[in-house]
Amino acid sequence: MDDLIRATDRGLYCEAGGFYIDPWRPVDRAVITHAHADHARPGSKRYIASRAGERVLRHRLGDLSLETFDYGEPLDMGKVKVSLHPAGHLLGSSQVRVEHDGRVCVVTGDYKTDADPTCEPFELVPCDHLITECTFGLPIYRWPDPQKLFDDINAWWRGNVEAGKNSVIFAYALGKAQRVLAGLDPSIGPILAHGAVDGLTRAYRESGVDLPPTRHASAEAVKETKGSAMVIAPPSANGTAWMKKLRPCSTAMASGWMAVRGRRRFRSVDRGFVLSDHADWDGLHQTIRDTGAKRIGVTHGYVDAMSRFLNEQGVETHVVPTRFEGESDASDAERQESEPQ
Amino acid sequence: MKRFTRLFLELDASTGTLDKVDALKRYFREAPPEDAAWALAVLSGNKLMRAINSRRLRQWASEESGLPPWLISECYGVVGDLSETLALVLPKPQADASDEPLHRVVTQRLLPLEHMSESQQRASVTDSWRQFNRDQRFLFHKLLSATFRVGVSAKLVSRALAEVAEIDPAVMAHRLMGAWRPTADNYRALLASENDADRRNQPYPFYLASPIAEAPDGGPAGLGDADGWAFEWKWDGIRAQLIRRDGEVFIWSRGEELVTHTFPEIAAAAGQLGRDVVLDGEVLAWEDGRPLPFSLLQRRLNRKRVEMSLFPEAPIAMVVYDLLEWEGRDVRGEAIEQRWAMLEEATAGETLLIPSERVSVSNWDEAQSLVAGARDRGVEGLMVKRLGSAYGVGRKRGDWWKWKVDPLSVDAVMVQAQTGSGKRAGLFTDYTFGVWDNGELVPVAKAYSGLTHEEIEQVDRWVRNNTVQRHGPVRAVRPELVFELHFEAIAASKRHKSGIAVRFPRMARWRRDKPIQEADTLESMKAMLARYGR
Ligand SMILES: [Zn+2]
Ligand SMILES: [Zn+2]
Numbered sequence: 001m002d003d004l005i006r007a008t009d010r011g012l013y014c015e016a017g018g019f020y021i022d023p024w025r026p027v028d029r030a031v032i033t034h035a036h037a038d039h040a041r042p043g044s045k046r047y048i049a050s051r052a053g054e055r056v057l058r059h060r061l062g063d064l065s066l067e068t069f070d071y072g073e074p075l076d077m078g079k080v081k082v083s084l085h086p087a088g089h090l091l092g093s094s095q096v097r098v099e100h101d102g103r104v105c106v107v108t109g110d111y112k113t114d115a116d117p118t119c120e121p122f123e124l125v126p127c128d129h130l131i132t133e134c135t136f137g138l139p140i141y142r143w144p145d146p147q148k149l150f151d152d153i154n155a156w157w158r159g160n161v162e163a164g165k166n167s168v169i170f171a172y173a174l175g176k177a178q179r180v181l182a183g184l185d186p187s188i189g190p191i192l193a194h195g196a197v198d199g200l201t202r203a204y205r206e207s208g209v210d211l212p213p214t215r216h217a218s219a220e221a222v223k224e225t226k227g228s229a230m231v232i233a234p235p236s237a238n239g240t241a242w243m244k245k246l247r248p249c250s251t252a253m254a255s256g257w258m259a260v261r262g263r264r265r266f267r268s269v270d271r272g273f274v275l276s277d278h279a280d281w282d283g284l285h286q287t288i289r290d291t292g293a294k295r296i297g298v299t300h301g302y303v304d305a306m307s308r309f310l311n312e313q314g315v316e317t318h319v320v321p322t323r324f325e326g327e328s329d330a331s332d333a334e335r336q337e338s339e340p341q
Numbered sequence: 342m343k344r345f346t347r348l349f350l351e352l353d354a355s356t357g358t359l360d361k362v363d364a365l366k367r368y369f370r371e372a373p374p375e376d377a378a379w380a381l382a383v384l385s386g387n388k389l390m391r392a393i394n395s396r397r398l399r400q401w402a403s404e405e406s407g408l409p410p411w412l413i414s415e416c417y418g419v420v421g422d423l424s425e426t427l428a429l430v431l432p433k434p435q436a437d438a439s440d441e442p443l444h445r446v447v448t449q450r451l452l453p454l455e456h457m458s459e460s461q462q463r464a465s466v467t468d469s470w471r472q473f474n475r476d477q478r479f480l481f482h483k484l485l486s487a488t489f490r491v492g493v494s495a496k497l498v499s500r501a502l503a504e505v506a507e508i509d510p511a512v513m514a515h516r517l518m519g520a521w522r523p524t525a526d527n528y529r530a531l532l533a534s535e536n537d538a539d540r541r542n543q544p545y546p547f548y549l550a551s552p553i554a555e556a557p558d559g560g561p562a563g564l565g566d567a568d569g570w571a572f573e574w575k576w577d578g579i580r581a582q583l584i585r586r587d588g589e590v591f592i593w594s595r596g597e598e599l600v601t602h603t604f605p606e607i608a609a610a611a612g613q614l615g616r617d618v619v620l621d622g623e624v625l626a627w628e629d630g631r632p633l634p635f636s637l638l639q640r641r642l643n644r645k646r647v648e649m650s651l652f653p654e655a656p657i658a659m660v661v662y663d664l665l666e667w668e669g670r671d672v673r674g675e676a677i678e679q680r681w682a683m684l685e686e687a688t689a690g691e692t693l694l695i696p697s698e699r700v701s702v703s704n705w706d707e708a709q710s711l712v713a714g715a716r717d718r719g720v721e722g723l724m725v726k727r728l729g730s731a732y733g734v735g736r737k738r739g740d741w742w743k744w745k746v747d748p749l750s751v752d753a754v755m756v757q758a759q760t761g762s763g764k765r766a767g768l769f770t771d772y773t774f775g776v777w778d779n780g781e782l783v784p785v786a787k788a789y790s791g792l793t794h795e796e797i798e799q800v801d802r803w804v805r806n807n808t809v810q811r812h813g814p815v816r817a818v819r820p821e822l823v824f825e826l827h828f829e830a831i832a833a834s835k836r837h838k839s840g841i842a843v844r845f846p847r848m849a850r851w852r853r854d855k856p857i858q859e860a861d862t863l864e865s866m867k868a869m870l871a872r873y874g875r
Contacts, residue, residue, distance in 0.1 A: 139408055140416045140429040236795070259429070261353070261479075262421050262766035265492075266794065270354055305415045312409065 003129060004080070004098050004105040007299075007320050012107060012131070016100050017080040019048070021107050031082070033109025034093035035060045035174060048075075050084045052120065052207065053092015056174065059203040071120065087111035088122030089277050090175030091204055097125050105129040106291065110300075112276065113283040114146050117182045118175075118209050122287075130293035131320055135278045135301035136256050143256070143280045150183035153273055156252065157188050157230050164227040166249035170235040170269065173197045175277050177232050178204045180254050181211050190225040192217035194233035194242075222246060238269070256280075288315065344372055345380055345443045346476050352491050361493055365501035374525035376443040381531075382523035383489050384498050389447060390455055392487040393462065395423055401463050402427045405470065418814070421766025424482030434474045441472070451484055506532040514543070544582045544593040545619065545665050545673065548733040550724060550741035561705045561744070564725070571677065571728055572700040572708065574720040575743055576660055577635050577829075578625035579642075583659065583694075585611045585618055586669070603641065607659050610693040616668050618687045621732075622661035622697065632719045634832050635844060661688060662697035662724075665732055673732035680732065708744070715746040716830065716873045722746045748827035749843070749869060751861040752852055755822040756782050758804040759815050761789060769804040769816070770797055772848075774826060776839075778863035783839045785866060786826055791848035823855040824848045831870050841866055 005014045011023035019029040026043030033039050033049075035057045040049075042061050049057055051068040058066070069075060071094070074083050084094035089110040096107045106127040113122050153169070160167045171177045177197040184191060193201055193214040205211060215221045217231055222245050231246060235253065243249075251269040256276025258264050264272035279287060288296055288310070298306045299320035310317040351364035365384075369377055383389065403410045408430055420426040450469055454462055469481055483489040495517070503513035516531055557563035564570065580595040581604075590611045592601045601608050604624055611620075626633035637655040664684040665673050672680060681696075688694045700723065702708045708723055715722045722745040730740040753774035761770035771789040775782030792800065803822070810817040827849040834842035841863075 138416050138419060139406070139412065140420055140426065142429070142433065239794075260420050260767060261425055262768070265353075266765060266768060266797075268794075302415075302419075305412060309409070309412055 003295075003297075004100055004103060005107060005129075005131065007322075012320070014077075014080060014098055017077040017082060017098060019077055019082075020044075021096055022109065029077075031084075031096055032057065032094075033087065033096060033107070034089055036090075036110065039109065048082075050086075050092045050094045052086075053090075053094070055203045055207045056091055056200065059200060060174070071123070085123045085125050086120035088113065088116060088119060090116075091119045091178070091207060091209060093119060095123070095125055097127065103128050105131070106293075107131045108133055108287075110135070110278060111287075112279050113287065114143060114276075114280075116146075116179055116277070118178045118204065118211070124287065124290050127291050127293050129295045129297070130288065130291050131297035131299060132284065132288060133278065133300040134284055134298045134303060134306045136276065136280055137284055137298065137302040137306040139281045141256060141259055141276075141280045142282055143259075143276060144274055146183070146275065149273055149275055153180070153183065153252070153254075154185045154188060156250070156271055157184070160250045161189050161228045163250075164248070166225075166227060166229045166231060166246045168231045168233060168243070168246055168249050168251045169273075170233055170238055170251070170253040170267075171197075171255070171275075173234045174200050176254060176275070177201065177234070178209065178211060179277065180232060180275070181214065182209075184212055184230060186212040189228035189230060190215065190221075192221055192225065192229050192231045194231065194237055196234045196237075197232050219245065235267075238267070342441050342443055342446050342473070342477055342480075343438050344368065345376065346438065346480060348380070349480055349491060350476060352493050358497065361497055362501045362504070365493070365498060366505055369502060369505045373442070374528045378523040378525055378528035379443050379447045381498065381502070381528065383484065384491065384493065385495050385517065386490070387523075388487040389484060390451055390487060393454060393466070393485045395486055397459065397462070398423070398427060398466070398482070398485065401466060402431055405467060406430050406432055418760065419767045421760055421762065421768075424479050424486060424488070427482055428475050428479040431470055431478060434478070435471065438474045439472045439477055446481070447484075450481075454485070502531065506534070508534060542584060542586065542589070542591045544584060544591075545671075545732075546734050547580060547582065547595050547621065548663075548741060549736040550743040551736060551738045553725065553742045553744040555738065556742055561708065561725070561742075564742070567702060567704050567708065569728055570702075571726045572702045572711075573662055573697045573724045573726070574700060574718065575715070575722040575724050575745065576623040576625055576632065576697070577719075577721045578623040578632070578638060578660070581622060581624050581659065582665075583607065583611050583618075583620040583622070583661070584666075585614060585616075587617065588612065604657060604659075607657065607693055610691055614687060614691065614694075616687065617666070618664055618668070618683075619666035620659075620661045620684070620687070620694070621663040621665060622659050622694075624657055624659050626655050627658035627660075627695075628656050634719075634830075636832065636842070658693045658695055660695050660697050663732060675731065676729045677726060677732075678728065712744050712746050721829065748829055748849075749831060749873065750825060750827050750849065751776060751785075751866060751869075752823055752825050752855060752859065753785060754782055754820045754857045754860045755800075755818060755824065756784060756820060757815055757817050758800070765789075765797075768797060769801045772800075772824075774824065774846075775820075776861045776863050776866060778839075782820055783863055784837070785839045785841055785863070786828065786843050786846040788824075788826055788846040788848050791827075792851065796851060820857050823852040823857055823860050825850040825852055831866070831873055833870060839863060839866075841870055 005012050010020060010025045010027055012021040019031050020027045021031045022033055022039040023030050024041055028045045030044040031048045035053055040060055047064055047066045049068055051070050054068045069084055071084055071086050074081055081099040083097045085097055087093040087095045087109050089112055095109055098105045104127040106125045110133050111122055157167045171180045173196040178201055191212060191214045194217050198216050252271035252273055253267050253269045254273045254275040256278060258272030259274045296310055296315055296317040297320040299322055303319045307317040307319050348364055348368040352361055355361050399413055403413055413430055416430055417423055417426045473481055499514045499517050500510050503510040553561055582593045584591040590608045592604055594600045626637035641655050664680045667683050684696055688696055712722045725742040725744055727740040733740055753776050755772050756775040757773035758769040759771045760767055773784050774786050775784045804816055804818055807819040808816040809819055826846050828843040828846040830844040832842050
């Protein structure tokens, strides 16, 4: 039997429904899982996305022809029934469920199974065919308990305040930065947001997400909060002249890649906090098991290792190709933020 | 083990020297001597035991975790460090950190392994895995595989100990040299205020030249009249300080490593001198009054023991350009002209200790053209030293300038990539580059430096998505990325298919604007070889 959804040179395509999911070239109808730049790209005629993520998506892509739907709300497209379900990756992130002739295919988009107060939790959607991301599809990636991690971040901040130093934490501007913010204890000191983080944080607040107060990290704000501030900045700010005015400071990075010591040291930050918005090895396998899917597509990440491992376990698995990342036409800055790990 | 783990994490996390020294001092102050002795042994790079076969470790980890061996290899490829890989893939630790003191871990868990059968080893190691948390497992693996290295030099350790003991760092460095058994008593003796083994073989800090581009006004013009300066060739060798005190000879490299035994003929020549002196200079491969390619010297550096058979193949000499001590007297404060006079007197008639020739230059333009022709003479450029100046300390800017010839340059296409080590472990950071020869790309250089972190991460992702073939850790990639490479010298080489070897290649620029067809050719590099090759 043919798959309901298959890979094409523009991205995942549902022929029976006449739409693409997260296409990387302009198309007529695009269902968007979430607003990260490697999933939401400009130029398509009509977009479909979750209501929860509308503001963030518009902040990212500007004016576009966009229809939004509540999670779980059914819509008919061509011959198929489509619905969006929370992916737990960031505000408004969706899995796409497609049903045709009693067969169900789910595309997870990016997702995580860990708790995150800034978005709806991941929903397990039973299906026959599951197309799952596997950004962290190796057993070296197993996340620590997020609560313990935020305790560590707050303890690091408190220690820096005692030493009279600012704390600068690098986190991808969309999603990760707001999740970090939500876990900070504002009683420790003032929180500043780098320009790239500031606008998106506002979009989160306007969408009804409750976050501790922040100030834009202007020269004035930096001066007033010297020695006690927690500054949230995108990774691209590391090593730039902008950092100079924050000295003395201790630096940290919040990312799943920080699970590996070499990556931590490579980034030349004082601390690496293992905080990811993707599912870890255990989360991926639990999801794959629990959906009951008989056929698994793996995409984005360690696809070769994942498919070999699953096939050896007797789970029919295929690799869903994605575009060459080296040929991305995104600018460097954009590409950087499009890799929210 | 808790305290030692904390020390390791602190050293690993801190980027500043001062933080590292503080962490070390805190550890050495607090730790009981029997633990501190082992910590010191490990930190100074002593191997405690013969390594446990890493294949066995992998096998046991695979059985414990239920993961197939190929998947552990795959993980290793990403992490770049086996100790860490195993610590990460093992089942999540049950317990919190183990409290067992370091000396017990060493004497009861590590050292006995050598005399055990394989099945006993397996039982012991898996028991340790269950006792330790992830960080402790990582350290345990490092000790098991005798590859414990942490971002801290022997010098820093010695400095921290000196501060704890409140003695001269030079004295501590000397106490730490040679064989040293990690017992509590020896550790206490190390920290004692007096210790009769102290002896002065200590080098002076090297004075370092600054690039001439950093001179006032960004070039030689900012140095005033050329008459106020002396000129010497800038040699391409190994900076060394030769110490002869009470007739005994020590040779220190700039890395503050004793290299006396690497250069036995130089040490012997210094022993023959008529008096005690300390000389500063450069060890070079040298024949008939001319330097030979650095690669000949390299061959010798790669050996642990220098066999006599290497001597005719790689003859060496030390070109000396300064004298710091004369018959026990520190003369660094005297004018350079006086020091030269002493240098000539001290080395008169000595064929392996050759005073660096002074080059006559009457104006900056002339100097400029000498620099431009440096490659033809087998030197890197000119050293410019202020007349009348004392011997400085460190990189105190102003009296010594180095004026290097512009690097050679080609545009080449990346053809292979390999993961790096240390900080760069698990990332594709080491690349092989090719140039065109009859429609084929022939490898001509390997380079791993010059890119920003962001660029390296981009290239890393690109490599993973554009691999056309794997040979072990090496990936052949689709020819697509063009880089401008810079290098210091070019030489003929029989070992390379291209017939060419380049020295110090690095990536000057990622030429995203260049299609691969416009990269350089082997023919153009051969022309370069004919012109500048040695
Ligand atoms: Zn994403
Ligand atoms: Zn993504």
